[in-house]
Amino acid sequence: xxxxxxxxxxxxxxxxxxxxxxxxxxxxxxxxxxxxxxxxxxxxxxxxxxxxxxxxxxxxxxxxxxxxxxxxxxxxxxxxxxxxxxxxxxxxxxxxxxxxxxxxxxxxxxxxxxxxxxxxxxxxxxxxxxxxxxxxxxxxxxxxxxxxxxxxxxxxxxxxxxxxxxxxxxxxxxxxxxxxxxxxxxxxxxxxxxxxxxxxxxxxxxxxxxxxxxxxxxxxxxxxxxxxxxxxxxxxxxxxxxxxxxxxxxxxxxxxxxxxxxxxxxxxxxxxxxxxxxxxxxxxxxxxxxxxxxxxxxxxxxxxxxxxxxxxxxxxxxxxxxxxxxxxxxxxxxxxxxxxxxxxxxxxxxxxxxxxxxxxxxxxxxxxxxxxxxxxxxxxxxxxxxxxxxxxxxxxxxxxxxxxxxxxxxxxxxxxxxxxxxxxxxxxxxxxxxxxxxxxxxxxxxxxxxxxxxxxxxxxxxxxxxxxxxxxxxxxxxxxxxxxxxxxxxxxxxxxxxxxxxxxxxxxxxxxxxxxxxxxxxxxxxxxxxxxxxxxxxxx
Amino acid sequence: xxxxxxxxxxxxxxxxxxxxxxxxxxxxxxxxxxxxxxxxxxxxxxxxxxxxxxxxxxxxx
Numbered sequence: 179x180x181x182x183x184x185x186x187x188x189x190x191x192x193x194x195x196x197x198x199x200x201x202x203x204x205x206x207x208x209x210x211x212x213x214x215x216x217x218x219x220x221x222x223x224x225x226x227x228x229x230x231x232x233x234x235x236x237x238x239x240x241x242x243x244x245x246x247x248x249x250x251x252x253x254x255x256x257x258x259x260x261x262x263x264x265x266x267x268x269x270x271x272x273x274x275x276x277x278x279x280x281x282x283x284x285x286x287x288x289x290x291x292x293x294x295x296x297x298x299x300x301x302x303x304x305x306x307x308x309x310x311x312x313x314x315x316x317x318x319x320x321x322x323x324x325x326x327x328x329x330x331x332x333x334x335x336x337x338x339x340x341x342x343x344x345x346x347x348x349x350x351x352x353x354x355x356x357x358x359x360x361x362x363x364x365x366x367x368x369x370x371x372x373x374x375x376x377x378x379x380x381x382x383x384x385x386x387x388x389x390x391x392x393x394x395x396x397x398x399x400x401x402x403x404x405x406x407x408x409x410x411x412x413x414x415x416x417x418x419x420x421x422x423x424x425x426x427x428x429x430x431x432x433x434x435x436x437x438x439x440x441x442x443x444x445x446x447x448x449x450x451x452x453x454x455x456x457x458x459x460x461x462x463x464x465x466x467x468x469x470x471x472x473x474x475x476x477x478x479x480x481x482x483x484x485x486x487x488x489x490x491x492x493x494x495x496x497x498x499x500x501x502x503x504x505x506x507x508x509x510x511x512x513x514x515x516x517x518x519x520x521x522x523x524x525x526x527x528x529x530x531x532x533x534x535x536x537x538x539x540x541x542x543x544x545x546x547x548x549x550x551x552x553x554x555x556x557x558x559x560x561x562x563x564x565x566x567x568x569x570x571x572x573x574x575x576x577x578x579x580x581x582x583x584x585x586x587x588x589x590x591x592x593x594x595x596x597x598x599x600x601x602x603x604x605x606x607x608x609x610x611x612x613x614x615x616x617x618x619x620x621x622x623x624x625x626x627x628x629x630x631x632x633x634x635x636x637x638x639x640x641x642x643x644x645x646x647x648x649x650x651x652x653x654x655x656x657x658x659x660x661x662x663x664x665x666x667x668x669x670x671x672x673x674x675x676x677x678x679x680x681x682x683x684x685x686x687x688x689x690x691x692x693x694x695x696x697x698x699x700x701x702x703x704x705x706x707x708x709x710x711x712x713x714x715x716x717x718x
Numbered sequence: 719x720x721x722x723x724x725x726x727x728x729x730x731x732x733x734x735x736x737x738x739x740x741x742x743x744x745x746x747x748x749x750x751x752x753x754x755x756x757x758x759x760x761x762x763x764x765x766x767x768x769x770x771x772x773x774x775x776x777x778x779x
Contacts, residue, residue, distance in 0.1 A: 285774070555725075558732075566736035569743065570728055574735040586721055587728055 181447055181469050187246060190396050191426040191472045192311045194243045195318075197331035198506050199352045200690055208237045209344055211526055213360035215335050215373055218245055219310070220494030220511035221366030222317040226264035227519025229326040230637060231687075233526050235349045235359075237327060238349060240334035244314040248368070249392065250472065250508035251307050251322035253422055256595040256620060257509045258302040259632065259689055260516045266320040273425055275314055276303035282404040282578075282588045286412065286460070289578035292584035299674070301623050301630040307403060307424050309394075313508070338363070338490075342382075345489050362522060363490045366515065367583035377487050381480035381499060383550070388561020389476045391444055393454055396427050397467035404459070405558075407588065409575050415458030418560050421461065421684045428470060431457050434561060441474045477501035479550045485539040491518045496544040501553040510549060513595070513688075514542050520687040521603075529659055534710065545596035559588060595620040598690055605684075605693035606707045613676030614683070614694065621689045624671045631671055636661035638687055641703065645679035652682065654700040657707065686710075 180188060187194040212228055214221045217239035225235045253261075253274065261267040282290040294304035321327050336355065337348030347358040365373035374381075401423065408419040416669055417434040424430060436445050443449060450472050458467060481498040485491060495509030518538050524530035562568035578585035598604055598618035607617050615622050623630040635642075638659050643649040645667035652662040665671045667679035673692075675683060682698035683691055684706055692705040719727075739761035755764035 196757060225739060401733050514771055562732075565743070566731075566732040566734070569735050570732040577771065578773040580770050583721065583724055 179445060179447075179472050180562075187188070187243065189311070190468055191428060192309065194246070194311070196316075197329075198241075199332040201328040202330070202351075202353070202356075204386045206405075207359065207488075209359040209361060210234070211360075211524060212362045212364065213345075213347060213358060214364045214366055215239075215347075216366035216368060216494075216496070217318075217321075217329060217331070218248070218366060218368065218494070219250075219313050219317055219508055220515045221364065222314070222321050222515075223260060223512045224364050224366060224493060224515035224519045225327045226266065226317070226320055226324065227260075228515050228523050229324045230264055230361060231523035231527060232326070233523045233568065234328075234453065235328045236323065236360075237329040238704070239329070239331050240332045242332050243715075244311055244318070246463075247473070248310055249430075249471070250310045250313065251422060252508075253306045253313065254509045254594075255300070257512045258306065259620075260512050262632075263516075263637070263689075264320065266317055268492060269316040269319065270306065270308065273316075273426055274306035274308035275403040275405040275423060276306050277405070278304050278369070279402075280407065282407045282409065282585065283411070283563065284407075284409045284575040284578060286372060287579060289409075289575060290582070290588050292586075292589055297626045299623055299630075299670070300532050301632055307422055309424050309426075310508070311429065312425070312446065314662050327432060335367070335372060338373060340488055352650055356536075357666075361489065364515075364518060364522075365490055365492045365496045366511075367496050369495040369499050370393050371492070372488065374482070374492065374496050377401050377490065379482055379487060380483060383480040383499075385480075386477040386501065386557055386561060386563060388557070388563075389439075389441055389474060390432045390561075391435065391450060391453065391472060391474050392430065393450055393472035394424070394428050394430055395454055395458075395467045396470055396471040397429060397458075397463060398465055399423075399429060399461075399463050399467075401461075408460065409588070410572070411457075411460050413460045414453070418689075419457055419460075421457070433457060435474075445472065445474050454460065466564045477553075477561065479554060481543065481546050481550075485543055491522075491535075491538060493518055493542075493606075495522050497542070498549075500546065500549050501557045506549045506553065510545055513545065516617075524687075531708070532613055534603060537598075537601050541596075541598045541601050541603065544598065544601075548596050595690075603686070603692065603710050604690070605709050608693070608695040610677040610696040611694065614674060615691045617693050619691055621683075621691065622674050624674045628669065631665075634663045635685055635689065639707070640685040640693070641698075642671075642675070642683040642685060643680040643698070644675070644677040647680045648682045648698045651698050651700045652703060655704055657704075660703075660707070 200592050212235040214225050214235050214237045217237045225237050228235050261270055278294050278296045280292050296304055333351045335347050336350045339346045339348050345363050346360045349358045403423045406421040420432040422430040478499045485497045493514035521534050525532055558567050562571045574587045576586045604617040641652045641654050641662045643664050649664040680697045682695050684691045684693040695702050724726050758764055
């Protein structure tokens with residue numbers, strides 16, 4: 179919602195583009211290898227990942243501009259690796275605000291200051307703040323520049339039928355309806371996914387009681403990019419307030435509604451203004467401020483039983499709705515898009531059998547369940563569901579005035595990448611490792627001369643070979659699809675990976691570890707590639 | 719006690735308070751404090767914690 183007198187897309191800082199409907203031929207549409215429904219951040223990440231490996235896709239979106247309803251602002255380190263690999267990271271680094279620190283206050287007194295893990299070995303900061311409009315703009319710039327991605331705006335999917343070897347979509351745009359055949363469909367059409375409804379699938383899980391108003395205000399406010407959480411503040415007794423800095427002098431203020439407070443009343447402009455004024459007074463902001471936009475939300479943990487339905491894959495909010503605390507909605511959606519993107523590319527390029535696609539649901543649904551476990555804890559702390567949780571939350575906050583350990587119970591558990599343990603697209607752990615990422619985990623980055631370890635990892639499968647022997651074993655495979663990076667058997671990388679001469683790590687295109695060996699032999703690596711449903715004879 | 723263990727205790731207590739119900743929660747928590755103090759086996763320490771926990775409670779908090 180926006181203040182009276184301003185249009186729906188009338189932003190203080192962002193010019194929404196307008197996209198015309200497609201000028202398409204009246205003839206029959208050829209079957210597309212991949213159609214992606216929804217040109218939000220998740221759909222665009224999937225399209226760019228496919229394009230990275232030479233796969234064409236067609237993006238459909240029913241709107242004529244970017245999303246105005248969803249307002250993610252935190253992008254995690256793991257998502258920056260995704261952005262880097264799809265060639266879109268530069269404008270994000272330029273515009274976004276990186277941060278590591280959070281502060282929690284109880285009745286105006288600071289009870290916790292936490293720093294998310296960061297060091298000189300990290301290429302990216304743990305978190306970056308950037309408005310979703312810019313996230314979509316920067317991804318769109320990359321999509322538009324790609325010769326392999328066609329986008330059709332104002333194009334709504336109004337029907338979907340299975341057919342031999344594919345799916346037949348009915349698409350409706352201002353010029354009429356037409357049939358669009360596709361070998362594979364990625365449903366990135368959001369929380370109210372039309373594809374999901376047309377397939378008769380339902381999200382299952384829990385809804386939480388607590389409701390929050392989120393409001394963006396523009397103001398000159400002197401405070402670093404540090405996430406602030408105010409528990410039981412003067413301006414909102416018994417409630418919780420969150421404050422985040424964003425680029426362009428925009429500040430995100432989330433505040434909890436009281437039990438029984440009507441959302442309709444709370445979201446009236448005069449009430450939003452009064453509530454925001456109370457928060458600003460509490461944080462000592464004396465100057466002017468402008469109200470940009472506001473909305474209301476409640477926390478949910480909902481997901482599909484299976485993220486795949488025939489030749490349709492659900493990615494992002496169409497597959498799962500997660501609570502806002504811990505910033506996992508956008509970040510997990512982008513990881514979904516990358517995960518199915520590279521796997522589908524491997525199948526369509528003939529490098530892997532379709533069995534590889536069966537690893538999508540266990541990996542990404544597993545990540546969602548992990549998010550639920552963490553976010554449920556965060557949500558219970560932010561909006562206690564019962565008297566017992568409320569009493570304990572208040573007790574922990576009060577005890578935090580004298581004990582830091584109690585303050586740590588208020589840690590928001592920000593997003594960390596999920597480890598795909600037991601996935602069909604990873605292998606059993608090698609023995610003898612005392613350090614380093616386990617199979618299924620995301621790589622550990624290491625500062626090396628002139629850059630980072632991640633810079634040396636290829637676009638496809640990469641073997642990190644420690645010492646010349648390991649590299650020799652890898653070359654004996656003569657697998658043109660495998661890139662081999664030789665690293666010294668001693669030094670920073672070897673320490674971080676618990677490696678000695680002869681050790682090796684097999685890294686997937688999404689920078690997760692597929693397997694590792696203390697003394698790597700060619701047959702081991704070959705068996706691992708086979709276990710991942712990869713053909714040995716591949717064309718580079 | 720590790721942070722995970724503290725969290726486990728926190729969660730178990732929240733659920734125990736709900737099981738006790740609003741009428742009995744106060745008695746339950748006082749009973750628990752008394753039992754934990756005896757298990758602590760150190761009256762001075764128990765009295766110090768009783769005083770510490772008044773910080774932030776009540777009108778002066």
